[in-house]
Amino acid sequence: MKKELVYDLPTRVFHWLFSGLFITAFLIAKTVDSESLVYTYHMLVGLTLGFLVLLRLIWGVLGTKHAKLSDFSLNPRDLISYFIGILRGEKRKWAGHNPASSWAALFMMACAVTSALTGYLMTSGTAKENFEDIHELSANAFMIVALVHVAGIVVHTLRYRELIGLSMVNGKKADVSPGEEIRNQRGGVALLLMGLVIAFGIQLVRNYDFQSRTLKFVGTVLTLGENEAHDD
Ligand code: HEM
Numbered sequence: 001m002k003k004e005l006v007y008d009l010p011t012r013v014f015h016w017l018f019s020g021l022f023i024t025a026f027l028i029a030k031t032v033d034s035e036s037l038v039y040t041y042h043m044l045v046g047l048t049l050g051f052l053v054l055l056r057l058i059w060g061v062l063g064t065k066h067a068k069l070s071d072f073s074l075n076p077r078d079l080i081s082y083f084i085g086i087l088r089g090e091k092r093k094w095a096g097h098n099p100a101s102s103w104a105a106l107f108m109m110a111c112a113v114t115s116a117l118t119g120y121l122m123t124s125g126t127a128k129e130n131f132e133d134i135h136e137l138s139a140n141a142f143m144i145v146a147l148v149h150v151a152g153i154v155v156h157t158l159r160y161r162e163l164i165g166l167s168m169v170n171g172k173k174a175d176v177s178p179g180e181e182i183r184n185q186r187g188g189v190a191l192l193l194m195g196l197v198i199a200f201g202i203q204l205v206r207n208y209d210f211q212s213r214t215l216k217f218v219g220t221v222l223t224l225g226e227n228e229a230h231d232d
Pocket residue numbers: 011014015018019020022023056067094095096097098101102104105106108109146149150153164165166167168
């Protein structure tokens with residue numbers, strides 16, 4: 001069966017960076033003592049994740065057809081008919097994001113921004129306690145939706161006998177209606193995206209003082225440690 005290109009390279013690079021950074025930030029938070037030096041990377045990875053989402057939102061305006069946020073299938077009726085279609089085994093194809101992954105994607109991006117923002121506020125001197133609960137809540141909600149998203153990919157794969165997961169690797173889907181395919185991978189933009197994210201991460205590490213556990217970040221000083229007035 002002929003497959004057509006639907007996801008450009010920046011979207012795919014974003015996807016794997018986004019999932020990788022999220023899992024890293026989440027695992028550090030859940031497994032490492034917050035007094036440990038490794039926790040530093042929780043903060044740095046989290047801030048990089050927030051920056052990555054910012055870039056994706058820009059690509060959501062400037063990108064190719066199915067990278068555009070306006071291409072996301074967000075009509076609640078489509079979401080309901082998607083689930084009904086799954087139950088009935090109807091063969092309906094989406095060249096871009098199906099309704100479930102459209103909602104999941106936006107929700108996960110919103111959780112990433114909320115986590116990064118509350119993490120920033122918690123470490124920038126603003127009372128940590130005020131934002132700690134929202135920080136944990138958005139991170140946990142993020143994880144739940146990410147797990148549902150992966151489960152959804154598995155269900156979709158089995159129900160429609162379509163290896164949809166591969167579309168985030170090679171960018172291609174089968175049964176794409178004429179006019180829905182894209183012509184250009186936008187490899188240059190993908191390189192730029194990776195370059196910007198790596199540069200951002202390196203800059204964070206360079207601005208981090210491992211002695212005082214402080215980070216100089218856009219005009220503020222973020223502190224991991226004494227800001228965190230622990231109850232224990
Ligand atoms: C923590 C893990 C994951 C997170 C946070 C995540 C997040 C996302 C996000 C944000 C999007 C939207 C991408 C965009 O438009 O920029 C997306 C789409 C997608 N993801 Fe994931 N993802 C994860 C794991 C996976 C895995 C393991 C697979 C494959 C096995 C996968 C396959 C896909 C596919 C195929 C789409 C497009 C769905 C469609 O065409 O309807 N994801 N994911």
